[in-house]
Amino acid sequence: MFPAAAQAIVFDVVGTLVEPAPAVAEAYRAAALRHGIDHDVADIDRRFRAAWRRQEALDAAAVPPFATSGGRERERWRAIVADVFDAAPQRDTIFDDLWVHFGRPDAWRPIPAGRDLVRAARDAGLTVALASNFDERLFEIAPLIEPLSWADHVFASSELGWRKPAVEFFRTVERRLGRSPTELVLVGDDPELDIAAGRRAGWHVLPIG
Ligand SMILES: [Mg+2]
Incomplete structure (x- = not known):
């Protein structure tokens, strides 16, 4: 399911793991x-x-x-x-x-397909991170909602200083995780902000949704 070189699976949040309800x-x-x-x-x-x-x-x-x-x-x-x-x-x-x-x-509900992928990444022994264009409110809600609470790391654009699709967003996450682009997989629902941008940064990508 994940590329053999993958060390960490980095998930978009809104539309990938949770949706507003x-x-x-x-x-x-x-x-x-x-x-x-x-x-x-x-x-x-x-x-x-x-x-x-x-x-x-x-x-x-x-x-x-x-x-x-x-x-x-x-x-x-x-x-x-x-x-x-x-x-x-x-x-x-x-x-x-x-x-x-x-x-x-309670404004958010989990998306089952995303939750299954987070579980699969954890079962495979991979690091799980969230990397979202959401702001710092994400730090407060992530520990309270599954599967966001299963992540080892939470990155929000407002705190990184960059939004997707900026390549700097991806480079900052790489530095924080201590990983190179080819060791990282971006899982996301947005064809441009997640998939095209992740590819431009040299990451593996996995479209969802
Ligand atoms: Mg999204």
Whole structure:
């Protein structure tokens, strides 16, 4: 299942090992309703995707591209919420609610195929790491959700200083694990951020989802 040279299996988190439950657009709708805004869930979903792409484009155009920090990650989500709710006056309180919501373990549920792969990696005696574009909230929730809690190492972009697909993201993880690219496998659901980027960094890759 894993390449013979593999020493550590590095998992993307969202969409690979866990997914939001309820879905993102449902959680946004519920938070907005608490503040008196009633938006159609399909409309929220469409606006969320556009807002997310806008923030990715900003990071791609930055110098250097895809550098990040705790402040930048919080600003990303604040801007996305403002875009989704069209700069409504309640946007900052809705954002605060959602920031707390997605930082809670019960906002996430395990994805069985990902959980099976983590188990297989552990059974094979391989090091297991998480490497996510999620921010430092990941450190709080990872110990509380299976299979995230089975990982030996947790890396979050805001703390590494780089987001996927930056090659620096991968190089920093290599240094932290003390491994070379050919000893590492990236398992992920995103064709560009995980699979293409992992390949460019010289890692083995395993698409999932
Ligand atoms: Mg993902």
